[in-house]
Amino acid sequence: MTEPQPVLSTRDLNAWYGESHILHGVDFDVNRGEVVSLLGRNGAGKTTTLRAIMGLIRQRQGSILHEGEEIIAMKPERIARRGIAYCPEERGIFASLTVEENLLLPPAVQPGGLELAEIFELFPNLEERRKGASGARLSGGEQQMLAIGRILRTGAKLLLLDEPTEGLAPVIVQQIGVSVERLRERGFTIVLVEQNFHFAARLADRHYVIEHGRVVEQFSRDDIDARMGELYELLGV
């Protein structure tokens, strides 16, 4: 039997914002059905990594393989159409769109997306707020649910979630954790960027620690308990 090919793998991924060189060779792999977390301190380059994968950073170099195909030179809309969906750190809820328009905005890119009813089952709050006049009127938690919910409709199987728990109350964090768990059960592959290490530790199969634009360490679910001190050191918690 051959090694299963990773869904996503980056090699020597470099990225720049203008003159500033932010990513200095990020290497990581994500296998089908896995939840992989990218951990790291503020400004380490986690968001930049996700944006580079989505093609949102123009100056990028190295290799990004998705399903074995090189996507480093592709435009964002083509990358999205391959079935990669991105949920940004700032959530990206559109104020000039109603809640429902926000939810229906991302077009289906592949068959097999969740039905609206299934999304409302994951996030019941969204159903209550569905008729809202503007996405901007939702609470932070509701916006986060909307931001995740809307990419589930598209049929994308690889989800890039940037700090879905940032600034949210513990009960909402809990609810989002349950949803991510359910998405994994449904076969989604998830890259989870997190500052909230405890949240990530419960959900992710493997963790990569990013520092100054590089992957500096890797932990698996099994060795995380034994190496907790090392991890705390790296994250500065």
Place this chain on the structure above:
Amino acid sequence: MQELLGIPAPLLFGQLLIGLINGAFYALLSLGLAVIFGVLNVINFAHGALYMLGAFMAWLLLTYLGIGYWPALILSPLIVGAAGIVIERTMLSRLYELDHLYGLLFTFGLALIIEGTFINFYGVSGQPYAPPKMLTGGYNLGFMFLPTYRAWVIVASLLVCFGTWLLIERTRLGSYLRAAVERPDLVRAFGINVPLMMTLTYGFAVALAGFAGVLAAPIYTVSPIMGQNLIIVVFAIVVIGGLGSILGSIVTGLGIGLIEGLTRTFYPEASSTVIFVIMAIVLIIRPHGLFGRSRE
């Protein structure tokens, strides 16, 4: 003779009608400018020249090919829209990465080139263009005479403005556009081809200017400089209404037309400056315009 506020009624209503006609053109043009600014982040100084191109296309189609008003009302905006698509794809789109000022300077230069070319061949004096047979004559409303063609201009431009508003505010395509105004990068990351949308938006918005040009041809003479005079006022309207607001630009366009008409009746000396006085006041009190949202 009937009088209103010391002014003979036919005179007052006549001026209001002229105001409404001008307002209809203001609305069509400022709507296009607002859409272009919203989606492309470009202040399209070529808008007046493309309005002129619309009128001239109608005149050229008639003069050289014998194609009349009704087909021209469709063909001419299509030609202007196609020209817009070529301009956006080959030139304007290269400037998005640079400072706003480059887009503005480019479209300003483009306006000079388009207008200069037509002046070179046709001079500035202007060509007459007759309204279609069907729309000649008029109605006596008792208090005033309403020429049929002018009534048609008001109805047609209001319909087109309202249709555009519906398209942007009430359809799925419109939701893509509104989202792209806020976060073009994110909309692309959802798999929507935003650069293509920008091209089509520019084409559509300048086609609206072309449409306004054809509507205007039988009312004003068709001349290479017809857009120049208009566009300054239209920019003032866009500032008053708030850059980027669709409904705001329609309402402000019509409103300013009427205010101009009223001023011409009661204090003719101020009729051409009143708009700029309003603009100055609005800028002081509400810098984002009457209907504008602040960006960022």
